[in-house]
Amino acid sequence: MTGIRTGRVAAVTGAGRGLGRAHALALAAAGTKVVVNDLGVDQGGEGGGAGPARRVADEITARGGRAVAHCGDIATTEGAASLVATALDAYGRLDALVNNAGFLRDRMLVNLGEDDWDAVVRVHLKGHFLPLRHAAAHWRAEAKAGRTPAARIVNTTSGAGLLGSVGQANYAAAKAGVVGLTLVAAAELARYGIQVNAVAPAARTRMTERTFAEAMAPPGRGFDAMAPENVSPLVVWLASxxxxxxxxxxxxAEGGRVTVMEGWCPGPSVERAGRWEAGEVGEAVRGLLKAARPPERVYGAE
Incomplete structure (x- = not known):
C-alpha cells in the first residue's frame, strides 16, 4: 500500500468478524503486526468465546502476516489493560489502536429497557474509552521518556451517532459520545505524538445485514458497495x-466514497443588550431558523 510503512503494531477491537476483521486483515496486508481482539459474543452481546479472534489471527498468519488473539473484555479496566500488554509482550511496542467493538439491542424508545441501554452504551462508549485511556497512558510515558511516538487511534462512530436513527436511541447516543470522546482526546493527546480520529462506516456486517440486504454488487460488476473491506483502506491510512x-x-466511508464530516458550528445568531422575554426570544428564534440550514434527516424518520 503506497506510503504505508511496514513494521508497526496495531490492536483492533471487535476484530473477529465484520468491519474489525476486515481492518485487521488490511492492516496485516500492509505489513502491520496485529493484536486481534474479540470477546466472541453474538449480535446482541450474549455468549462469548475465543473462536472468532483466534480464527482471524490464524488467517493472518496463514497469509504470511503476524497476529495474536486477545479475547478480553475491553469494556473492563483489566481487559483494556491486557490488550495493551498483549501488544507489548508479543511485539515490544504498540503504534495504533482501532476501536471497533460493539453490538446492537434495537428498540423504539418507549420499549427500550435500562439493561439494553446500559449494555450498548457500555460496549460502544466505555469500550472506546478504556482501551484509549490505557494506550494513551503508555504513549504518554514514552513521550515523557524522550521517545515521542507516531501513535494513532481510530475510533468507530456511525451515521446514527451523527444524525440519529429511529429505533436506536442507545446506539445513537453511544456513537455520538464516541465523537465527543474523539474530539477531546485529539485535543489532549496531540502533545504526546498521538492522533485521534473517527470513522463512520456504512457497510454490511452482522449489525447491519438487514439494513443493507438489498445493496449488493450489481450483476457482473464485481464491486459490492456495502462490503466492509471498502472501509478498511481509510482505517489503515489513519493508523499509519x-x-x-x-x-x-x-x-x-461507504463503498468508494470518503467524506469529511463537518459537525456542529455556529450558524445564524442574534444578540441584545439585556435579557430576552420569552415571547420575544421565540420570535427571534423563528427568524434564526428561517435563515439556518435545515437539519439532516434522522435515519428511519418518516
Missing amino acids: EASAGVNGRVFE
Whole structure:
C-alpha cells in the first residue's frame, strides 16, 4: 500500500468478524503486526468465546502476516489493560489502536429497557474509552521518556451517532459520545505524538445485514458497495504514519466514497443588550431558523 510503512503494531477491537476483521486483515496486508481482539459474543452481546479472534489471527498468519488473539473484555479496566500488554509482550511496542467493538439491542424508545441501554452504551462508549485511556497512558510515558511516538487511534462512530436513527436511541447516543470522546482526546493527546480520529462506516456486517440486504454488487460488476473491506483502506491510512497532521476529524466511508464530516458550528445568531422575554426570544428564534440550514434527516424518520 503506497506510503504505508511496514513494521508497526496495531490492536483492533471487535476484530473477529465484520468491519474489525476486515481492518485487521488490511492492516496485516500492509505489513502491520496485529493484536486481534474479540470477546466472541453474538449480535446482541450474549455468549462469548475465543473462536472468532483466534480464527482471524490464524488467517493472518496463514497469509504470511503476524497476529495474536486477545479475547478480553475491553469494556473492563483489566481487559483494556491486557490488550495493551498483549501488544507489548508479543511485539515490544504498540503504534495504533482501532476501536471497533460493539453490538446492537434495537428498540423504539418507549420499549427500550435500562439493561439494553446500559449494555450498548457500555460496549460502544466505555469500550472506546478504556482501551484509549490505557494506550494513551503508555504513549504518554514514552513521550515523557524522550521517545515521542507516531501513535494513532481510530475510533468507530456511525451515521446514527451523527444524525440519529429511529429505533436506536442507545446506539445513537453511544456513537455520538464516541465523537465527543474523539474530539477531546485529539485535543489532549496531540502533545504526546498521538492522533485521534473517527470513522463512520456504512457497510454490511452482522449489525447491519438487514439494513443493507438489498445493496449488493450489481450483476457482473464485481464491486459490492456495502462490503466492509471498502472501509478498511481509510482505517489503515489513519493508523499509519502517512496520516501525520490529521487529528480530531470524523470521516464517513461507504463503498468508494470518503467524506469529511463537518459537525456542529455556529450558524445564524442574534444578540441584545439585556435579557430576552420569552415571547420575544421565540420570535427571534423563528427568524434564526428561517435563515439556518435545515437539519439532516434522522435515519428511519418518516
